[in-house]
Amino acid sequence: MIAVSRGEADRSLYDRIAAELSRKDVLPASRIARQHRLRQTLSLVDAPLGRILEVGCGAGFSAAYLRGQYLEYVGVDHSEKLVEFARQYHPQDNTVFCAADINLLKCEQPFDCAFMIGVLHHLEEPVKSLRHIKSLTRSGGWIVANEPQPGNPLVSLARGIRKRFDENYSTDQVEFSAGQLRKIFLDAGLSDIRIVPQGYLSTPLAEVALPLQRALTGVAELSCLLDRGLEAMIGNWGNRLSWNLIIAARA
Numbered sequence: 001m002i003a004v005s006r007g008e009a010d011r012s013l014y015d016r017i018a019a020e021l022s023r024k025d026v027l028p029a030s031r032i033a034r035q036h037r038l039r040q041t042l043s044l045v046d047a048p049l050g051r052i053l054e055v056g057c058g059a060g061f062s063a064a065y066l067r068g069q070y071l072e073y074v075g076v077d078h079s080e081k082l083v084e085f086a087r088q089y090h091p092q093d094n095t096v097f098c099a100a101d102i103n104l105l106k107c108e109q110p111f112d113c114a115f116m117i118g119v120l121h122h123l124e125e126p127v128k129s130l131r132h133i134k135s136l137t138r139s140g141g142w143i144v145a146n147e148p149q150p151g152n153p154l155v156s157l158a159r160g161i162r163k164r165f166d167e168n169y170s171t172d173q174v175e176f177s178a179g180q181l182r183k184i185f186l187d188a189g190l191s192d193i194r195i196v197p198q199g200y201l202s203t204p205l206a207e208v209a210l211p212l213q214r215a216l217t218g219v220a221e222l223s224c225l226l227d228r229g230l231e232a233m234i235g236n237w238g239n240r241l242s243w244n245l246i247i248a249a250r251a
């Protein structure tokens, strides 16, 4: 039997489900929820975005959602199929997509900000990868991740059920606690660490391509509006309720 590494298995999974993952940013309701998640993730960066790197960029829709806010966007994903979709959807001049393992990426010019959504727990050695991402980021620049978290048992149960029944759902659904995320970022040599809860109502719409998308558009708008309020009001108490955590730190 040929042994397949976790990284290789992950890459083939995302090649196989590339079309389905890309569709989530085309469907109207999930697109609204995914834009909200991105906006909230980068709201922790208190500086102009400048030159940005997205790790595990998927079909690259962050490049479209953030258009006008960055000087250059570089998206990296080890799934070649996803990068093909990204190049078709976003052919703009200041947007570059690389099909590569993030651990092997080399860049001459440093990034002002590197970010990733739902990617850190897929990396085989998160501390090592973060150290590498740090080496690609200018000193004092931002590194931000949005990650599923285990604080709400009902949310973890919902993820467990999905893992069991949805064959397109990655089995690498590790949920890092706030403490574990902090340690990973500290061990990678990052400083000025901030962690905030994200996503109370809108996350399922961002994650699953539900049917009746047109009818769900209003629901998506309302849930993002409520989430914006809840995310601002509940603050760190939300660690016990939210679907995700955002962790931001300086390189």
Ligand SMILES: C[S@@+](CC[C@H](N)C(=O)[O-])C[C@H]1O[C@@H](n2cnc3c(N)ncnc32)[C@H](O)[C@@H]1O
Pocket (backbone or CB within 6 Å): 007, 010, 011, 014, 021, 055, 056, 057, 058, 059, 076, 077, 078, 079, 082, 100, 101, 102, 103, 116, 117, 118, 119, 122, 123
């Ligand atoms: C859960 S998906 C998230 C995709 C996208 N960020 C989104 O929010 O839809 C994880 C992504 O990380 C990518 N990925 C995982 N490990 C990687 C690595 N070592 N280098 C580059 N990309 C990686 C996968 O191919 C996949 O596209």
